[in-house]
Amino acid sequence: MEYKGKKKKAPVKKEVEVLGETFEKGRPEGEELGGWRQKLESREEKLRYLQTGERYWFDKDWYGSERRKNPA
Amino acid sequence: MAEAETKSIDSASVKMIEKAVRDGVNTAFDRAETMKPCPIGMVGSCCKHCGMGPCRVPLPKGREETPEEKQKRRGLCGATAETIAARNFIRMVAGGAAAHSDHGRGVAELFLAVAKGEAPGYEIKDEQKLLQVALDWGVEIGDRSNQEIAIDIGEIALSEFGKQEGGVLFLRRAPLKRQELWQREGVAPRGIDREIVEIMHRTHIGVDQDYRNLLKQGVRAAIADGWGGSMIATELQDILFGTPAPVLGRINLGVLKRDEVNLIIHGHEPLLSEMIVVAAQEPQMLELAKSKGANGINLAGMCCTANEILMRHGVPLAGNFLQQELALVTGAVDVMVVDIQCIMQSLTTVAECYHTKIITTAAKAKIPGAIHIEFDEHNAMESARAIVKTAIENFPNRGKNIDIPEEQTDLVAGFSHETINYLLGGIFRASYRPLNDNIINGRIRGVAGVVGCNNARVKHNENHVAMVKELIKNDVVVLQTGCSAIACAEAGLMTPEAAAKYAGEGLASVCEAVGIPPVLHLGSCVDNSRILMAATAMVKDGGLGDDISELPVAGAGPEWMSEKAISIGQYFVGSGVFTVFGVNWPTLGSNEVTEFLFKDFEAIYGGMWAFEPDPIKAAHLMIDHIDKKRKALGIDKARERVLYDMAMRRELT
């Protein structure tokens, strides 16, 4: 799933690009209902998701409450 | 109250118990009346580990035993009542861990065959989970194909079972503090099979005769199950069949259809059932069904296989452990196909009273009187077609004595750890933060894992439903698996609407905001590993301590009966979770062993066992524990949410 950008007027610059909608239009039905994993298509997207969504295990510099120098 | 109504809280089951009586069919409900459990074996005071026994060492009835009596309470070999109770207990752990782990091994074998292209019909459905496990196990990803990565994963998975040293790899997923504790206490499993075999060795006559040391090995083998065999089964099944996501399903005996071929899939492994789901949709099968006068082919699940195919395909669920015979009593089941675990041998006898055919499929689980169609992973589709065909051809043989109860309930299933994470944060910032925040601010009091079986010694489903209702009423969100999940789904607790009806105000408001039920279905028995992952994610997200034992969480098995349930409870406890079981407790024959499990375990593992047959009292033990943990975290005040008026504010300053 791609990030969607949105152009907006800004006071100093003429225009800036900000993050647009992060939801999809409509309501999923049938098999689609709840099927969120299909939204990640390429391997890069999947790996990126693992590093952010599953950061508890896979983000190199974010250990949450367990931030420590020496792993157990 | 009619006799049958004392046996189940589920009206569909009551009707079928009554019909069974009318039809002269003997079921587990009758056998529970005519055969009472042996009071000595029930509390772990009987040993038959050698040919000089069985030795029975019961506590004196209704009074304290004297020191002299205690001295004499020994088996012929001199084993004390403590040793005997502890040996029995950890043999249960070994049985359960072996069952889950051998299931995991079966999945790993199929997985490797799929990776090598030797199992036609199967494919890798969830690349993301494949990558996740590759990252976990340090398998190179780079530009390699999914097949290449999967071969490495399959080989590593299989070697996890037989390895001697080096530790089970998924232990690294646990909170760091927990990993340190396991290392320090010497309970980090070296390999999966090794810990189970070592239990069999240490419980042989004349080996380990210190109950503390025996129980410690029980923890090690159970961890090898939860963080090893079961977790491998869950993860590899997800890669092959897809990680579950929310799906709407229907549940209870009412899902059987009068005008369609009814094929029930019962047992535990999703390996063959996934293929049956495909075969039953093939046009030639539907044609064949029509030619026999049926309007279609209706698949339904039973026990944990049901949970697996429900959460991946929305296949309806006919019932849990104590409903397996009752499904046949409807007279409308054309085939019941079974694989492994929790399959009553009496099915073939019940089936004889109707037209139903029982088909066994696992080389390691045959039943006399059943048809055997062996599942061959290299030719799974053929086995699946043969089974579906047998069901269709049996449809015209249905007798007149058919009665399908109308009861069926909606449920939403499919809450894997990954999906909970996604639901709480969305694809751009999946997170457990909202859960932790709502625990900290007190809307959610804590989290409970309520799991396990049915037990014919207590009223079917009653303990599960009563306990879970009490928990959610007190703002405790409940995660479920196995037959316990089925019980609560039948009672209507797994729909988003259940939040407004049954949950406390705080929990209901969170459920409404996220759009989830207050009781989440996480899958089958091996999927208790998903609960471990959810608990770990809560720890790692921060704000609730740095180990599972610090979380405001608790576990329960209110109607447990299988050895697998004991193994699950033991790995919950070994992972730091307070866990309460109902019905009976298998070490009550030794006060020391029971004390050790109920009290001393807490000082060692941060989690401990408890026994409470009353489900409401048990729920309150869990809530008290959750409150104790909230207090230790300093978040107990948040729950009170006192609104200060001006006078109170002035007083503060």
Ligand code: SF4
């Ligand atoms: S091992 Fe000891 S307690 Fe057990 S049956 Fe043999 S003699 Fe009896």
Ligand code: SF4
């Ligand atoms: S929960 Fe218990 S009875 Fe149900 S399938 Fe699992 S082990 Fe068997």
